[in-house]
Amino acid sequence: MPDQTKSAVPVWEVRNLTKRFAGIVANDSVSLVLERGKIHGLLGENGCGKSTLIKMLMGVFRPSGGEILRDGKPVTIPGPMAARAAGVAAVFQEFSLVPTLTVAENIWLGNLPGRRTRVDWQAMRDSATEVMSRLSVSIDPEAIVADLSVADQQLVEIAKAIATDASMLILDEPTTALGLEEIHELHRVLRGLAAQNKAVLYISHRLDEVEELVDCVTVLKDGRVVSTAAETEVSVEAFVAAMIGEVSNHYPKTVNTREDVLLEAHGLRTANRVRDVSFTVRAGEVFGLGGVLGSGRTEIARALFGVDPLLAGTISVAGEALRLRSPADAVAAGIALVPENRKSDGLFFNFQGQQNMSVAALSRLGSPLAMRLREETRLTHDLYDRLEVSASAKDRLVGLLSGGNQQKIVIGRWLFAGARVFLLDEPTQGIDVGARTAVYNLINELTAAGHAVVLISSDDNELLAMSDRIGIVSHGRLVDIRAAADVKKSDLVRASSSQEAAA
Amino acid sequence: MTALLRSPVIAPLAALLIVTAIAALTTPRFLDAGNLSNLALQVSIVAIVAIGSTFVILIAGIDLSPGSAIALLTMIFAVSVKFQGVPLPLAILLTIALGAGLGAFNGFLTAYLRIPAFITTLAALSAFRGMAFLFNNGSPVFSVHDALEGIFYGTFLGLPLPLYYLVLLYAVAWYVLRYTAFGRALYAVGGNPNAADLSGLKVRRIQFYAFVIAGAMAGIGAVLMAARLNSGSPNYGVGLELSAIAAAVIGGASLAGGRGNIINTVIGALTIVIVQNGLNLNAVPTSVQTIVIGAIIVTAVGLDMWRNEIGGVLRGLAATRPGKS
Numbered sequence: 001m002p003d004q005t006k007s008a009v010p011v012w013e014v015r016n017l018t019k020r021f022a023g024i025v026a027n028d029s030v031s032l033v034l035e036r037g038k039i040h041g042l043l044g045e046n047g048c049g050k051s052t053l054i055k056m057l058m059g060v061f062r063p064s065g066g067e068i069l070r071d072g073k074p075v076t077i078p079g080p081m082a083a084r085a086a087g088v089a090a091v092f093q094e095f096s097l098v099p100t101l102t103v104a105e106n107i108w109l110g111n112l113p114g115r116r117t118r119v120d121w122q123a124m125r126d127s128a129t130e131v132m133s134r135l136s137v138s139i140d141p142e143a144i145v146a147d148l149s150v151a152d153q154q155l156v157e158i159a160k161a162i163a164t165d166a167s168m169l170i171l172d173e174p175t176t177a178l179g180l181e182e183i184h185e186l187h188r189v190l191r192g193l194a195a196q197n198k199a200v201l202y203i204s205h206r207l208d209e210v211e212e213l214v215d216c217v218t219v220l221k222d223g224r225v226v227s228t229a230a231e232t233e234v235s236v237e238a239f240v241a242a243m244i245g246e247v248s249n250h251y252p253k254t255v256n257t258r259e260d261v262l263l264e265a266h267g268l269r270t271a272n273r274v275r276d277v278s279f280t281v282r283a284g285e286v287f288g289l290g291g292v293l294g295s296g297r298t299e300i301a302r303a304l305f306g307v308d309p310l311l312a313g314t315i316s317v318a319g320e321a322l323r324l325r326s327p328a329d330a331v332a333a334g335i336a337l338v339p340e341n342r343k344s345d346g347l348f349f350n351f352q353g354q355q356n357m358s359v360a361a362l363s364r365l366g367s368p369l370a371m372r373l374r375e376e377t378r379l380t381h382d383l384y385d386r387l388e389v390s391a392s393a394k395d396r397l398v399g400l401l402s403g404g405n406q407q408k409i410v411i412g413r414w415l416f417a418g419a420r421v422f423l424l425d426e427p428t429q430g431i432d433v434g435a436r437t438a439v440y441n442l443i444n445e446l447t448a449a450g451h452a453v454v455l456i457s458s459d460d461n462e463l464l465a466m467s468d469r470i471g472i473v474s475h476g477r478l479v480d481i482r483a484a485a486d487v488k489k490s491d492l493v494r495a496s497s498s499q500e501a502a503a
Numbered sequence: 504m505t506a507l508l509r510s511p512v513i514a515p516l517a518a519l520l521i522v523t524a525i526a527a528l529t530t531p532r533f534l535d536a537g538n539l540s541n542l543a544l545q546v547s548i549v550a551i552v553a554i555g556s557t558f559v560i561l562i563a564g565i566d567l568s569p570g571s572a573i574a575l576l577t578m579i580f581a582v583s584v585k586f587q588g589v590p591l592p593l594a595i596l597l598t599i600a601l602g603a604g605l606g607a608f609n610g611f612l613t614a615y616l617r618i619p620a621f622i623t624t625l626a627a628l629s630a631f632r633g634m635a636f637l638f639n640n641g642s643p644v645f646s647v648h649d650a651l652e653g654i655f656y657g658t659f660l661g662l663p664l665p666l667y668y669l670v671l672l673y674a675v676a677w678y679v680l681r682y683t684a685f686g687r688a689l690y691a692v693g694g695n696p697n698a699a700d701l702s703g704l705k706v707r708r709i710q711f712y713a714f715v716i717a718g719a720m721a722g723i724g725a726v727l728m729a730a731r732l733n734s735g736s737p738n739y740g741v742g743l744e745l746s747a748i749a750a751a752v753i754g755g756a757s758l759a760g761g762r763g764n765i766i767n768t769v770i771g772a773l774t775i776v777i778v779q780n781g782l783n784l785n786a787v788p789t790s791v792q793t794i795v796i797g798a799i800i801v802t803a804v805g806l807d808m809w810r811n812e813i814g815g816v817l818r819g820l821a822a823t824r825p826g827k828s
Contacts, residue, residue: 328705345698347695348699350761351690371684
């Protein structure tokens with residue numbers, strides 16, 4: 001442990017930073033200190049002011065009050081270019097890479113080495129290799145970004161961010177798309193950067209991961225610091241307590257499994273790597289699918305939903321064999337999919353929540369030639385109440401809503417459609433603790449009503465706590481099915497490492 | 504005030520009022536009953552074709568072919584009536600159906616063969632006009648039928664018939680978009696085709712029918728065009744697709760799909776036609792007219808994209824003033 005009382009001036013400091021938007025205080029006198037060589041976690045529920053804070057550091061927003069200090073001296077950051085020049089680099093959840101260019105070109109894009117109109121390609125490759133070696137990763141600078149795995153793209157993104165010798169690296173939800181092994185690799189890289197005397201500000205919803213990585217944590221709530229780096233104990237329980245203000249039952253699981261089998265999959269095989277997958281899910285049961293990212297869990301869901309055609313096997317719901325030629329057939333059979341990527345596959349951003357929820361079952365609004373719009377409003381407003389969607393979210397385009405409310409609306413679509421089998425692919429990804437609990441309560445509500453749930457989650461704790469049984473997926477096969485109580489976290493980890501060994 | 508600013512109708516309506524005011528102020532003849540009636544006739548064809556453009560733009564497509572389709576359809580119509588002796592009512596129905604067929608061709612290539620709409624309809628823009636020249640050795644057909652002009656120049660209760668066609672078709676289009684499952688699906692498919700597919704909508708079929716509707720509107724446009732000049736010609740409809748797309752875009756339809764409003768499209772069509780009419784009355788050369796239209800399209804899209812920012816500035820100004828206005 002380094003000396004706690006060291007007098008050295010921190011490389012970056014934010015002091016009483018305040019940001020007001022028309023009538024709303026997004027950041028209320030926020031202070032925090034970033035020291036060289038330390039990884040500083042920044043936590044808080046959606047809407048707590050994290051994004052506002054980093055946008056001020058990035059020069060996107062101008063503070064309404066307070067100051068930002070570098071090496072003890074106040075600096076102003078009027079824009080993103082100025083932020084970069086001042087040594088602030090950021091990696092966001094959404095990639096900023098150009099997929100058709102090479103790794104080296106992406107790293108130096110906007111800052112290509114060479115004179116005037118001529119690019120010095122050799123210098124560019126060499127310096128890209130040098131940046132990669134600083135990260136201790138081996139990615140070919142000549143590789144086309146689109147050909148890389150998501151995890152490698154993430155590393156290129158970091159390489160790009162640190163290429164210009166930043167003193168502060170901000171990472172906003174960098175692990176959303178990564179599997180367990182890849183997260184470990186990312187952590188290794190970040191620790192390496194910290195060891196090179198950089199200050200790292202790390203934001204993630206995955207608290208177990210934050211616990212593993214960071215040196216200290218600042219927790220924001222409603223735009224204020226509720227727990228400073230010195231106060232926050234680095235443990236998931238302490239994070240949760242500070243973020244929601246009280247210690248609650250993190251996973252409110254209720255067991256509702258009934259006798260009758262609702263979903264039965266037998267010998268499923270698809271061109272999309274699903275191999276000989278057989279399992280049953282009873283009414284009221286949550287069947288979890290564990291395994292690393294890319295193990296084939298999402299592909300199993302796609303097969304069950306009629307997205308990827310079956311090469312072999314049968315799917316039946318409530319004993320009735322289905323022929324799924326498209327998702328439309330699956331929807332008609334009462335199957336629901338809450339997709340992994342809410343933004344690209346789930347939501348209609350040109351609609352309000354109401355139209356987003358009714359879209360899968362417009363037949364409920366009467367004749368297709370004369371929809372009753374009042375009925376739509378009535379039915380969806382009932383759902384809003386049931387889903388506990390905040391009142392202000394009701395009559396707005398869904399793009400303006402928090403991730404939690406958005407997810408509730410996607411789930412609400414299938415409640416509206418009266419689905420019986422729910423395929424939930426990473427249902428709590430990127431949503432805050434409060435909304436997570438709401439999703440868990442919804443899962444309980446679904447099972448209590450006798451619906452079947454297939455839960456895919458990369459959050460092992462969530463998977464273990466919310467499932468009744470768990471199937472472990474590796475290389476598109478179901479390698480093991482056990483009662484959730486008999487599965488330990490280490491089993492899931494081991495399943496992923498065995499996948500590594502086999503790969 | 505702010506509610507009004509946020510309403511989607513306000514920007515196109517303001518644009519329409521401004522161009523109307525300018526036209527009325529610069530040329531006394533603009534407000535003549537004769538000119539206004541002429542305007543109604545001029546706007547009808549553009550506005551009807553623009554219904555189709557709006558449907559296609561709603562699904563994030565584009566249709567560049569209606570101008571050429573109209574040329575082809577007027578030729579087929581004129582030849583079949585004048586030389587083949589097809590009865591007029593039947594020929595009208597056939598022309599509209601054939602238009603739908605041309606749209607189905609575009610829709611099949613775009614929705615099922617997944618060729619981008621821009622390419623499909625650009626090819627159709629070229630091919631349909633080429634086909635038009637295959638009829639009657641490429642010469643226009645004049646004096647098609649004695650009763651034909653009545654379809655365009657007739658009046659009912661003192662108002663020109665095309666105005667009734669326009670109101671009727673817009674009422675139907677408005678109803679379809681607002682109250683039918685198909686209309687809702689058009690918005691959904693345009694807003695997010697992946698999500699639409701995963702919500703059980705038949706995405707390709709919906710895209711296909713958007714093009715079929717656009718083709719049928721071109722068919723109706725062709726009948727009116729032929730009636731207006733009692734003729735068919737392979738040179739009709741040049742640049743009409745641009746006016747129709749401009750009408751939709753000035754009306755605020757997003758080329759990214761999923762956003763648009765049919766009432767705004769008719770406002771957009773009126774804007775375009777009034778600008779052309781005003782420039783004509785002021786004896787502005789055609790070359791300058793087309794430049795002006797280009798400038799209007801860019802301005803309309805720009806204003807729409809920055810509407811939130813502009814609204815914010817106006818609200819800010821209003822807020823700094825003491826008291827309520």
